[in-house]
Amino acid sequence: MTLSASASPLRFSHPYESFHHSPAPHSNTAPNIGMNTPAQIASIVSDLTSTARHGMLRAPALALPTxxxxxxxxxxxxxxxxxxxxxxxxxxxxxxxxxxxxxxxxxxxxxxxxxxxxxxxxxxxxxxxxxxxxxxxxxxxxxxxxxxxxxxxxxxxxxxxxxxxxxxxxxxxxxxxxxxxxxxxxxxxxxxxxxxxxxxxxxxxTICQCGRKATMHIRIDGQGHRVKEGPQVEIGDEARYRAVCGQCFHRD
CATH class of the missing domain: 3.40.50.300 (P-loop containing nucleotide triphosphate hydrolases)
Structure with missing residues (x-):
């Protein structure tokens, strides 16, 4: 199988972040086959093989901002x-x-x-x-x-x-x-x-201790108790702050 790298429908928003894939109609990029039936998967693989044979499957480009x-x-x-x-x-x-x-x-x-x-x-x-x-x-x-x-x-x-x-x-x-x-x-x-x-x-x-995606953080004192009042800026590391999800953030 020969893959052409002449152009790229995949776009990296930044070289150290995951790429985003927004396929246009008749996209020549690989579909998600995670939950398809064996017959559907066989059809997808056949389509990909045909696409690659005609040099239409392209690798993503990677570039730093210039x-x-x-x-x-x-x-x-x-x-x-x-x-x-x-x-x-x-x-x-x-x-x-x-x-x-x-x-x-x-x-x-x-x-x-x-x-x-x-x-x-x-x-x-x-x-x-x-x-x-x-x-x-x-x-x-x-x-x-x-x-x-x-x-x-x-x-x-x-x-x-x-x-x-x-x-x-x-x-x-x-x-x-x-x-x-x-x-x-x-x-x-x-x-x-x-x-x-x-x-x-x-x-x-990143993730919260509960396993959900962490979007907030809380301040804690020396005994590990949450602090809800105080100055906005107080420099500290993991001993003073903890990344949490929204549900844990609103837990009393």
Whole structure:
């Protein structure tokens, strides 16, 4: 069987995220055969064999964002979902291709040292920091091929607007990673603006202890009891926060 890779009806939204498949009428992509009968499966396999014989079955393309597709990306998730791991992998992928990246993280996140992007897989690298007064537009990005921002929930609304303008006026892809809401379920101002402005928004999935998809997180005290009141920002790791599903979030 010979497969043609001349074009691709499958689209990766980003090289480190699952691809989305939206087949058009008369799609030449493989169907889902999970619950079909043996006769239906035999028919599907026959159709695929015929399609491949005529060179119509095509492999997916994989590409990093370039200046021709510069826009603002926002990848959000509950805590402990691998956001920083994905950021560091993307940075590595660009640099392996000989392209420069600029990394940022929040100056208030000192869990692993100020100015450090750290994965729970014990991968770490230095990054520039931003605080509430930082101006992303005032920086010289030189030959930067991509800007990567960790802990983006701590940005101000103005900084989210700056990054949107930067992507479209300087033609540099900007990929932000962060939480969507705080421990009370209230949106972080920076995240609310990123959700409004980003052209490409995607959830990074993780699971709750109960097995459902975690979409929220809760704050806990030193004895493991839930804390429902307090300041929005309180830096902490698994000892202070837990990713939960909506049902567990609303459980008293």
């Amino acid at each position: 200046i021709s597709m510069a826009k603002l990306f926002f990848r959000y998730a509950a805590m402990n979902s691998g956001k920083s791991t994905q950021l560091l992998q993307i940075a590595n992928n660009y640099e392996t291709m000989g392209k420069a990246v600029t990394l940022y993280t929040s100056a208030i996140d000192d869990r692993y040292g100020v100015g450090m992007v750290t994965s729970r897989l014990n991968i770490q690298r230095e990054a520039n920091t931003f605080d509430a007064g930082f101006d992303f537009l005032a920086q010289d990005y030189g030959d930067t091929a991509c800007i990567l921002v960790d802990e983006a929930q701590f940005m101000t609304p103005e900084q989210a607007q700056q990054l949107h303008r930067l992507a479209h006026t300087r033609h540099i892809p900007v990929i932000c990673f962060g939480l969507r809401t705080d421990f009370r379920g209230h949106p972080f101002p920076g995240s609310a603006w990123l959700l409004s402005l980003a052209e490409d928004v995607e959830e990074i999935k």
